[in-house]
Amino acid sequence: MTGLRSLLPDLLVHSAPLPVDRIGADFAARFAGVPATSSACAEPAVLYPVTGSDIPVLLGMYGCEERVRGWLPGGAADLVERAVAPEHVVDPPCQQAKSQLSALPVLRTTPRDAGPYITMGVVHAHDPETGESALSVHRMLVLSADRLAIWMVPGRQLLAMHRRLGRLPVSVNIGAPPAAMVASALSSAVLPDGVGKLDVAGALAGAPLTVADGISQPVRVLASAEIVLEGYLSDEVADEGAGVSLPEFLGYDGDTRSGLPVLTVTAVTTRRDPVYQAVIGPGREQSVILGLAGALSVALCGDPALADLHFPAAGGGMLTLFASVRPNSDLASAARRIFDRHRFVKLIVFTDTDVDIRCAEDVWWAVTTRANLGADCTTFDGYQPLAMDPSQAPGWRPGGTGRTFIDATSAHPVRRSFA
Known part of the structure; x- marks a missing residue:
């Protein structure tokens, strides 16, 4: 096994393919814990074959805090002191095959949602003038075959960088390594100047993360990700539309937004046998990721x-x-x-x-x-x-x-x- 599968020896595989719009509901009904349901339990990692797609959907990977902690040998005491810059590689696993945005089994969590949302894409961007980098996760609504509307909470580093630079090349890394996922949720304000989230991710992982150059944009991609979207943010904006955004992490429906920046996708690459990682919205996974990162932020x-x-x-x-x-x-x-x-x-x-x-x-x-x-x-x-x-x-x-x-x-x- 390679990629995320190698981290999950107890991975459950759903017995038969499901339509993409039924996968979230099945996981919520059978496996989800607080705050998605009233069940105080850790969630298993489940792989769902998808009707009409060669790419299965992975849910529940972060639904057990003890499991996630086992992937992060680096503790909080001297995390910044142990921060290590990522290593650059060529021929990364995430670029073994080319694909298209329309080929990804992007979930529509509930029938109320405004549309299908990418929920586990770690967005990376770099400011060539200041050397500052941003690493964060945002919900992204699929608008068309090459366009996504991205919601960035005011005050987030990526939004400030976009407003400062205008056109901003980015990579969206789906199925990123756990250390990058947790580091992406850290508060940037607690990190000293010159130390980025990818550096801290190396300390969490106990080894430098690997990055590579994009094939269509001047961006860095996470070399071991399952799927990578490359593209850019410009001055184009779009509305999420009617309905709700998707159930938020506390278990309540979120509000749709208007005037969101549009991410234009210029390339999609994958591993040879990728999985599409997602969360169902109100499930336990976001709570574990945010909670681990929040504890690190307070401790720092x-x-x-x-x-x-x-x-x-x-x-x-x-x-x-x-x-x-x-x-x-x-x-x-x-x-x-x-x-x-x-x-x-x-x-x-x-x-x-x-x-x-x-x-x-x-x-x-x-x-x-x-x-x-x-x-x-x-x-x-x-x-x-x-x-x-x-x-x-x-x-x-x-x-x-x-x-x-x-x-x-x-x-x-x-x-x-x-x-």
Whole structure:
């Protein structure tokens, strides 16, 4: 086995080909966990043969946090210090065959979606003037045989680069190595000047990532990806149209957008036997990816109060943070620093280090026995609402845009009683 298949010895293969528009629903019904369903379970990796296509669809690869951690031997303690520049190669696996955008089994997750969306394409771009590079994942709606509409959240590095340069060559790497996928979700603000996400991905992987030159654009491509799209962003824009964008990572439908930049595809290359990797929208995979990257981003800020960090799937890997802290830490100051630097964090639960923050029952046991919420729950006001959180939408109960932390640590005078 090669490519992503080599990472998945327990890969499940669906027994018969399915139409592309039924694959997402089948995975959601049979395998998906929180927040897609009420099942608190890790998701298996499943390969779906596709009716009328030679390229199967891979779902669930990132649906188990323990499995993903096993692919990333590099820890967070000295991640930036171990960052290593990617290695350039010729004849990369991702360019073994040529293809077309129309040949890819792009999923339409629900009948409500505005259309088929590419959901696991790691976009890479480079600014030749500053040397800055962007690495990030965005939803991309297929508009035609060679055009995609790409949604970039305001403030993202790729959008700023596009606005600065105008025409921007990019590569879209589908089935990228896990270290690149997790690094793509890191906060750029926590990285020092001169250190890019691909450099950090090398530290996560324990070896430099490999890159190659594009065949149609002056871009870098991830050499070990399953499928690579090359193209460019210009001043052309398009609307996503009617319906919803696709179910967002928290399990709710997303809003369609207007005036999105258009990515014009100029080449599609693949491995000889590629898989098309996707996520179903509200599933566990995005929560695991975002959660691992979020914990790294918070850890890279170097707060001495924090002993360990975990973003659970129930918060989409972004909104809720469980943090074990060292004794006698100033929790209010630590919480304020996190909320100010990481704008998607809505709730923090602080625990002692004897609590397993990767076990939700253990965390809520600590909340139950080591906190009285009337005194141990603190909310900071003055933050902007988060668009993906329905409880912060206009019309919800007043006061829904604050940021809150719970002190579920044992009080110092009685700490010995809580062993």
